[in-house]
Amino acid sequence: MGHIVEIEGVNKIYGTNHVVKDLNLTVEEGEFLTLLGSSGCGKTTTLRMIAGFEEPSSGSIKVEGESIEEKEPYERNVNTVFQSYALFPHKTIFDNIAYGLKMKKVPKDEIKKRVMEMMELVQLEGFEKRYPNQLSGGQKQRVAIARALINRPRVLLLDEPLGALDLKLRKQMQLELKRLQKKLNITFIYVTHDQEEALTMSDRIAIMHEGILDQLGTPTEIYEKPKTKFVATFIGETNIFDGCIAEITDQDITINVENGAVLGKAVGFQNGEYITVSIRPEKMKYASAPVEGFSIEAKVRDYIYVGSIVKCIAVLPNGNELKIERLAGEALPELETTIYPYWNREDAVLIHNQDQVVFQAMENIVLG
Numbered sequence: 001m002g003h004i005v006e007i008e009g010v011n012k013i014y015g016t017n018h019v020v021k022d023l024n025l026t027v028e029e030g031e032f033l034t035l036l037g038s039s040g041c042g043k044t045t046t047l048r049m050i051a052g053f054e055e056p057s058s059g060s061i062k063v064e065g066e067s068i069e070e071k072e073p074y075e076r077n078v079n080t081v082f083q084s085y086a087l088f089p090h091k092t093i094f095d096n097i098a099y100g101l102k103m104k105k106v107p108k109d110e111i112k113k114r115v116m117e118m119m120e121l122v123q124l125e126g127f128e129k130r131y132p133n134q135l136s137g138g139q140k141q142r143v144a145i146a147r148a149l150i151n152r153p154r155v156l157l158l159d160e161p162l163g164a165l166d167l168k169l170r171k172q173m174q175l176e177l178k179r180l181q182k183k184l185n186i187t188f189i190y191v192t193h194d195q196e197e198a199l200t201m202s203d204r205i206a207i208m209h210e211g212i213l214d215q216l217g218t219p220t221e222i223y224e225k226p227k228t229k230f231v232a233t234f235i236g237e238t239n240i241f242d243g244c245i246a247e248i249t250d251q252d253i254t255i256n257v258e259n260g261a262v263l264g265k266a267v268g269f270q271n272g273e274y275i276t277v278s279i280r281p282e283k284m285k286y287a288s289a290p291v292e293g294f295s296i297e298a299k300v301r302d303y304i305y306v307g308s309i310v311k312c313i314a315v316l317p318n319g320n321e322l323k324i325e326r327l328a329g330e331a332l333p334e335l336e337t338t339i340y341p342y343w344n345r346e347d348a349v350l351i352h353n354q355d356q357v358v359f360q361a362m363e364n365i366v367l368g
Contacts, residue, residue, distance in 0.1 A: 004029040004155060004187050005050060010059030012045050019045045021211040023059070027155075027189060032181050034190045034198040037208035038234070043191045046208070047157050050189065051080045063155060079153040083160040085144040087132040093119075093143055094128035100151040118146040121180060137164040142173070149180065156181075158190045162197070174200050195235050199223065207231050229351055232278035239284060239322050241277040242353070245269055252345060259316050260295035264348035274353040281311065281325035283347040286339040294342040298322050300333050314339060 005027035012020040020042040027033050035043035048054040049061055052068050061068045063078060079100075087096050095102075097118055101111045119125050122142035132140055141161060148156055158177075162170045178201045181188045192198055198205050199219045207214045207222065207230075215227045226232035233240060243257035248271055253264045255277055264277055290297070298314035301321075305311075305328070312324040312332045322341060326332055333339045 002029055003027065004031075004064060005189065006060075006062040006065075007046070007050070008060050008062075010046075010049065010056045010061060012042070012049065012054065013057045019211055020049075020056075023213055025206060025213060025216065027187060028203075029187055030185045032178065032188045032190065032201055032203045034192060034202040034205045035208060036192060036195065036198040036205050036234075038193055040210075041208040042211040043193075043208050044159055047080075047159055047189065047191050050155075051078060051157050052076060053080075077154040078157060079148040079151055079155075080157040080159065081144050081148045081161045083163045085132070085140040087140060087143055087147075089132050091131075092128060093124065093130050093132070093135070096132070096143055097146045097150055099147060104151075114150055115146075118150050121149070122146045122176070138166070138169045138173075141165060145177070149184065149186070152184070153186060155187045155189060158188060160192055161190075162192075170197075171200075177201065199235070207234065209234075224349070226278060226349055226351065229276045229278075229353070232276070232349060232351060237281055237323055237325075239279045239281065241279075243275060243277060245271055245273045245275060247271070253350065254293065255350075257296065258318050260297070261293070262296060262342075262348070263293040263345050264350045265345035266348075266350040269350060269352070276351040276353055278349040278351060279343050279347060281323040283343055284322070284324045284341055285343055286314075286324060286333055286341050288337075288339065290340045291342040294340065297338055297340050300335050300337050300339060303332070303335070314341070 003026040007023055007025040010020060010023040023046060035046055037043050045054060049056050055069065063076060068076065094115055097115045098111050101114065119128060122145055124139060124142055127139065141164060145161060162173050165173060174197055190201065202219055204216060204218055205222050206216045209230045215222060215231045222231060222235055226235065232238050241257040241262060243255040245253055246256045246261065247254040248269065251265050251267055253266060253269060255262050255264060255275065262277060269275065296316065298316050300312060300314045302313040303310060304313065308328050310326055310328050310332060314322045314324065316322055324332065
């Protein structure tokens with residue numbers, strides 16, 4: 001597989017606002033890549049630059065090896081699906097979906113066959129004679145997706161296309177889109193702020209934060225080995241401890257945190273370094289007395305039942321909450337009891353504290 005989209009050293013600046021910073025990213029042919037991040041992180045701007053609706057302030061973007069600046073948006077083998085559906089209100093659903101093929105002067109029989117295939121694909125059979133104002137938001141979005149896919153673009157750009165749908169339809173459409181993408185073997189570049197959506201659909205996820213690409217990896221890599229504190233807290237739930245490395249023996253690392261000491265296991269860290277420790281709620285263990293190497297305690301405050309999962313919320317002395325997650329029916333500590341949290345050392349994800357923030361509380365411990 002070759003690179004179908006190549007983004008090299010791209011910056012986008014509006015006035016004093018540096019929206020995308022030194023972005024380097026290559027997208028493989030036939031891949032489902034998601035740009036994920038909170039509002040204002042630069043993901044939609046990046047998508048618009050690939051589409052050719054915006055020009056990079058510096059750097060280059062190539063699609064299929066050709067620089068995009070040299071082609072008008074309509075000349076590119078790239079189609080975009082927006083969150084606002086941008087359908088023609090005066091045309092029927094059939095004509096909306098057929099629009100791109102009519103522009104390309106495809107024979108009528110072929111158009112009819114492909115429109116009907118598309119309508120079946122997005123579950124809108126029987127709607128061909130209706131007009132957009134007779135459809136719900138979810139149906140309009142599916143028309144927009146069908147209209148983009150029917151042109152069989154090499155790259156399909158999707159900007160939060162499921163944002164307006166209700167949860168059940170959204171989940172169904174996520175699986176549908178993934179199936180379509182694999183079946184048609186079109187490269188999808190998908191923008192969302194919904195972590196679960198990204199984890200469900202993507203081959204790889206590019207997490208953007210304040211204009212910077214924080215991490216690029218498979219859903220498993222991003223969930224299990226977050227490279228920054230932002231990624232750890234943004235994807236799924238996690239328990240975060242900020243601390244300072246007190247001792248390193250082999251790969252075992254003792255970290256002083258605000259409420260005591262904890263253990264982790266990793267290479268590439270130094271004594272005295274400020275780091276962040278991330279532990280997923282499902283990996284969090286607890287005991288009724290301190291476990292060797294761990295000296296944090298917490299008080300059980302609450303339970304939250306989420307279907308087959310139970311979340312136990314405990315509070316640390318500094319007021320921070322700790323989450324422990326188990327399948328319903330598995331043992332969890334009693335309310336109001338004191339527990340001593342710990343974990344398997346290899347389950348702790350240790351993250352270099354890039355901004356090297358010096359925590360006042362940490363200084364008090366280290367300096368006494």
